[in-house]
Amino acid sequence: MRVGLVGTGRIGESHAAAVAARAEVDELVLADADGARARDVAGRVGAHVAGAIDTLLHPGAVDALVVTAATSAHAELILAGVRAGIPVFCEKPVAPTVAETVDVLREVDKRQALVHIGFMRRFDAGYAEARRALRDGELGELHRVHAVTCDAAPPPAEYLPTSGGLFRDCLVHDFDILRWVTGREVVEVHAYGANRGADYFAAADDVDTAAAVLRMDDGTLATVQGSRYNGGGYDVRMELAGSAGTVAVGLDGHAALRSAEAGVDFPSQDPYREFWSRFAPAYGAEIAAFLSAVREGGPSPCTVADALEAVLVADAAERSRRAGRPVRIEEVRP
Numbered sequence: 001m002r003v004g005l006v007g008t009g010r011i012g013e014s015h016a017a018a019v020a021a022r023a024e025v026d027e028l029v030l031a032d033a034d035g036a037r038a039r040d041v042a043g044r045v046g047a048h049v050a051g052a053i054d055t056l057l058h059p060g061a062v063d064a065l066v067v068t069a070a071t072s073a074h075a076e077l078i079l080a081g082v083r084a085g086i087p088v089f090c091e092k093p094v095a096p097t098v099a100e101t102v103d104v105l106r107e108v109d110k111r112q113a114l115v116h117i118g119f120m121r122r123f124d125a126g127y128a129e130a131r132r133a134l135r136d137g138e139l140g141e142l143h144r145v146h147a148v149t150c151d152a153a154p155p156p157a158e159y160l161p162t163s164g165g166l167f168r169d170c171l172v173h174d175f176d177i178l179r180w181v182t183g184r185e186v187v188e189v190h191a192y193g194a195n196r197g198a199d200y201f202a203a204a205d206d207v208d209t210a211a212a213v214l215r216m217d218d219g220t221l222a223t224v225q226g227s228r229y230n231g232g233g234y235d236v237r238m239e240l241a242g243s244a245g246t247v248a249v250g251l252d253g254h255a256a257l258r259s260a261e262a263g264v265d266f267p268s269q270d271p272y273r274e275f276w277s278r279f280a281p282a283y284g285a286e287i288a289a290f291l292s293a294v295r296e297g298g299p300s301p302c303t304v305a306d307a308l309e310a311v312l313v314a315d316a317a318e319r320s321r322r323a324g325r326p327v328r329i330e331e332v333r334p
């Protein structure tokens, strides 16, 4: 299999290494707007470099395309791949706006194209086990869900203006996995934000800390909390409580908290500091699932339609925290 990868920045290099390690991949060809960066990464992961990005985007150029470029380039690259008949994996988000996401969705649906959007938590063993336990009835009737995503340290100021804000950039992962684990849709969000760290968050019209209450279509209540500042470490967890039991995702030896109870020495290992070390197996499984879908002709493990639903929840949360009132998902659906 010949795979093209566009965007060899922070996550692109890690994905390139994961693709290059797959036995079914005979050749990996990299491209980036910054050619020197593509050459550096190619040297480190054992890949080739494309003469120009366009050479990867015509029919038959590659068997599969991986898009890990900056968000502003996603929609154009997905559409170029789809129009050339090439299956595409693209990091989240599909596009900077809902309107552009809908445009991509229309084209993908029209062509019945295989496009996989990178919500890697769907490939994490803990979330998969929580989903199974809920589906198999081990939790009984689900009553509440609590999800947390906290970065150990904030991104630099220059990241914020194009990030989309805390809900779209970061908590969108919680909104996607909430839908995937529960199999239910969010109908309403009431969100709050706060600025507890550097002034540059407020200057970018963003918040560094947030909490939201979500109402699901079966009456389940969910809470989602997030922060760009978490002294305890990179903290990603989810708790699902039902009439017959409770299950927790991310409550392992690396959990970024300590017990206040005497004599309890759990968790005993150092907390994760960032997303790649926490989710490395999930990122690997995600790429493997994409390549498997390419070989077998689909279906996509995480569609553009899924990505749209997650971003609508994020948009509703953003509107809610600004307006200071609950916002229904239907209010933000175009």
Ligand SMILES: NC(=O)c1ccc[n+]([C@@H]2O[C@H](COP(=O)([O-])OP(=O)(O)OC[C@H]3O[C@@H](n4cnc5c(N)ncnc54)[C@H](O)[C@@H]3O)[C@@H](O)[C@H]2O)c1
Pocket: 006, 007, 008, 009, 010, 011, 012, 031, 032, 033, 034, 037, 053, 068, 069, 070, 071, 073, 091, 092, 093, 118, 119, 120, 275
């Ligand atoms: N799923 C996750 O957990 C996760 C984590 C981090 C980042 N991401 C997503 O991955 C994407 C990349 O993030 P990053 O942190 O690696 O960013 P980055 O800034 O480190 O890298 C982006 C790369 O894209 C290149 N680029 C920009 N425009 C391009 C274009 N038009 N054509 C080709 N190359 C172009 C840049 O030169 C750069 O090398 C973002 O969309 C981000 O939302 C997802």
